[in-house]
Amino acid sequence: MNKNSNISISNLIEAAVYYGFFLLLVALSIYSSFFVKALPDPNNLNNATIQQVIFGFAFNRLQRIPAQILIVSGLAILIGMAALWNNRRDQELYRRFASLNNRFFSKKIYIIALCLVFFTACCLLQSNMVSADMVIYKSWIPRQFMRGIMHVRFDEMWESNLHFNAYILLHTFLGTDVLASYRLLSCLAAPFFLYILLIFSRRLVPDKALSLSMFIMSGGFVQLFFGDMEYYTITITLVMAYFYLAYAFLQEETSFVTPAMMLALAMTFHMETFYLLPTLFFLSIVAIQRRDGFEVICGWFGLFILVSLTLMFFVNNGNPLNNMVDTSWGLGRNGNVLANFLTNTPLLFIARLNMVTLVFPAIWLLVPLLGFSRIKLDPFNGFLLTGACCGIPFSLVWVSSIGLYSDWNLFSMPLFPAILLVGYNLIGHTHFSRKTALLYGLTAFSSLISYGWIVSNHFIGR
Amino acid sequence: MCTLAGILSLSAVINLPPSESKSAVIASFSPWRIFTWGFLGLGTLISLGLFIKSQVTPDWSTRVETIIHTWHKTHSFLSSAYFCLSLALILLLGGLDYLMDVQRFPRMAYYIFLYVRLRPICLWLMAVTIISLILTFTYRWLTLSLRDFLPSNRASRAGAYCLLVVFAGTLVMWVNLLRDPIFFEDKSSLWLPMIFISIPVLFIGLFLIDRQGKSKTE
Structure with a gap:
């Protein structure tokens, strides 16, 4: 009896913490959206008040969405949560959703259809936000094309070169400009990302795969696929594929070589994926424990060779190694590496916390999940934890040279292991009363913020 | 070994010239310098304290070692994650040390004042991490053949x-x-x-x- 009552009390406390977080998120969003004056330029904190930096959150800067729409959407979410508060209705909805989930995943055509719908949505709501980098590329890339110079950046080798080649192709045959070709390539990555996410979610939590996918897709990082004009969309799709293959390796369905080569491929697309190297160390340890040391050696050799050959290919095509390394932001542009993280200020750090929340509002649930020991000690969580321990500090200390909010996409990828860690463990391994209502509320409210941002960026400058 | 590395790093920081007068807060030293000393001093004191305690009461060190050993055995995935993160930290610090070298990258001269303060901390952290990594190997969760x-x-x-x-x-x-x-x-x-x-x-x-x-x- 005592044990049962202890369990129910701890269950209640846990539920209260999760709900407390949700209510805090809603309260902060309302306050920031309607009671704090937005900064004219979020990247310029020189004349900002502390209040403007702390509450530069949610709809604070997304003034293009009418307040009425926000209020009605918020009320609809609350009504939905209230309906799910009833235990009987909660169970009924769970049963129906599980049946829908199983029917959806029974045929590949449904998955493909959903991916195509998402692709269409991405094309229709393309972003018009031009980052500081893109302002330079807009004139730089046509100039390089006219002079017959291959465009490639050390930090994002294939990603930059593929965008450049797509521009040449589209410009030659359709007269497309740089911005439009960049947008198109970002949108094209969307269905692939969603497809991998869906089949991966199915593997992780078979009965709740749709819930997990929706929960993850509620983050602001999804803006990457809505025609984001930068060099991250293809890489994040490859990173997703790497996670999938890593999971398959941990389930003993593939060899170590496969995830290692996928990571190598991701590295040739964007060097930022270097932060995932410790996760490959983790897989190496698991492989060595399984007495597959030979595969580990071959995987690491393969990774080194693929990255080297890619570099050689670009050097051989008229891009001197010294030039590439000296202009690399990641390597500190020939001696400025300390500027990349030691020029932080307290205000910038606060703004950074806002940016992390913008990328995935529910990411802060990682703290209570760790506190209540809800991170199941399985190999895949060990893998994700390793990735999160590298990605989160990177997002918290790296100083962007073009302004924090202009470089939000740079911080999306390192946060991805933490995003998956929260989603997988909250949906798959956490049990407390009224969980469905909370999950629904969190997913819907995060989506409201994230997709509000997407819509806002679509109408910007129009 | 950690204490020795700490003392060496601390002496390197102490030998630096005083901070600029405009940024000095206590005894002509800037807050950043005081933090550096505090960080290194605390780390060195902790490792020295642990060393003395283990020499005075050998039972205590055996007990602590058993606890650590059991943790590594029972939490094999966390133990692997800890190992990977330590390795990543060593690589990061090594990479930073390479990229901060003014001989290789002349533009680092602009940050030389930061470099001389940061380097002892980086090297000390690296030494401590390498030592702990070697100790992790001794727990033998990784049998190599x-x-x-x-x-x-x-x-x-x-x-x-x-x-x-x-x-x-x-x-x-x-x-x-x-x-x-x-x-x-x-x-x-x-x-x-x-x-x-x-x-x-x-x-x-x-x-x-x-x-x-x-x-x-x-």
């Missing part, structure tokens, strides 16, 4: 040969590139066809090795 690192059948042997050939070619390219970068950029050379041949050979090799892994699991 040479046989595990060798190909086990004909297909994987063929795969390994492919990989070795491509690896040798890549090394030759690296040596040439570092020796004479301009020669490597000559488009009329044979380097580009070599790269194009290397890629399929690499993937054939990896495919053969991957099949070996699959046949094992099946």
Whole structure:
């Protein structure tokens, strides 16, 4: 009896913490959206008040969405949560959703259809936000094309070169400009990302795969696929594929070589994926424990060779190694590496916390999940934890040279292991009363913020 | 060893000239310098305290070692994650030390004042992490056998040969590139066809090795 009552009390406390977080998120969003004056330029904190930096959150800067729409959407979410508060209705909805989930995943055509719908949505709501980098590329890339110079950046080798080649192709045959070709390539990555996410979610939590996918897709990082004009969309799709293959390796369905080569491929697309190297160390340890040391050696050799050959290919095509390394932001542009993280200020750090929340509002649930020991000690969580321990500090200390909010996409990828860690463990391994209502509320409210941002960026400058 | 590394780093920081007068807060030292001293001093004191305690009461050190050993045994995935993160920290600190070197990157001269303060901390952290990593190995959750690192059948042997050939070619390219970068950029050379041949050979090799892994699991 005592044990049962202890369990129910701890269950209640846990539920209260999760709900407390949700209510805090809603309260902060309302306050920031309607009671704090937005900064004219979020990247310029020189004349900002502390209040403007702390509450530069949610709809604070997304003034293009009418307040009425926000209020009605918020009320609809609350009504939905209230309906799910009833235990009987909660169970009924769970049963129906599980049946829908199983029917959806029974045929590949449904998955493909959903991916195509998402692709269409991405094309229709393309972003018009031009980052500081893109302002330079807009004139730089046509100039390089006219002079017959291959465009490639050390930090994002294939990603930059593929965008450049797509521009040449589209410009030659359709007269497309740089911005439009960049947008198109970002949108094209969307269905692939969603497809991998869906089949991966199915593997992780078979009965709740749709819930997990929706929960993850509620983050602001999804803006990457809505025609984001930068060099991250293809890489994040490859990173997703790497996670999938890593999971398959941990389930003993593939060899170590496969995830290692996928990571190598991701590295040739964007060097930022270097932060995932410790996760490959983790897989190496698991492989060595399984007495597959030979595969580990071959995987690491393969990774080194693929990255080297890619570099050689670009050097051989008229891009001197010294030039590439000296202009690399990641390597500190020939001696400025300390500027990349030691020029932080307290205000910038606060703004950074806002940016992390913008990328995935529910990411802060990682703290209570760790506190209540809800991170199941399985190999895949060990893998994700390793990735999160590298990605989160990177997002918290790296100083962007073009302004924090202009470089939000740079911080999306390192946060991805933490995003998956929260989603997988909250949906798959956490049990407390009224969980469905909370999950629904969190997913819907995060989506409201994230997709509000997407819509806002679509109408910007129009 | 950690204490020794801490004392060496601390002495390196103490020997630096005083901070600029405009940023000094206590005894002509800036807050950043005081933080550096505090960080190194605390770390050194903790390791010194642990050393003295383990010498005075050997039972205590045995008990602590048992606790750590049990943790590594019972939480094998967390233990692996800890190992990977330590390795990542060493690589990060090593990389930073390389990129901060003013001899290699002259523009670092602009940050030399930060470099001289940061380097002792980086080196001390690196020393502590390497020592703890060596200790982790002694818990033997990673049993290494040479046989595990060798190909086990004909297909994987063929795969390994492919990989070795491509690896040798890549090394030759690296040596040439570092020796004479301009020669490597000559488009009329044979380097580009070599790269194009290397890629399929690499993937054939990896495919053969991957099949070996699959046949094992099946």
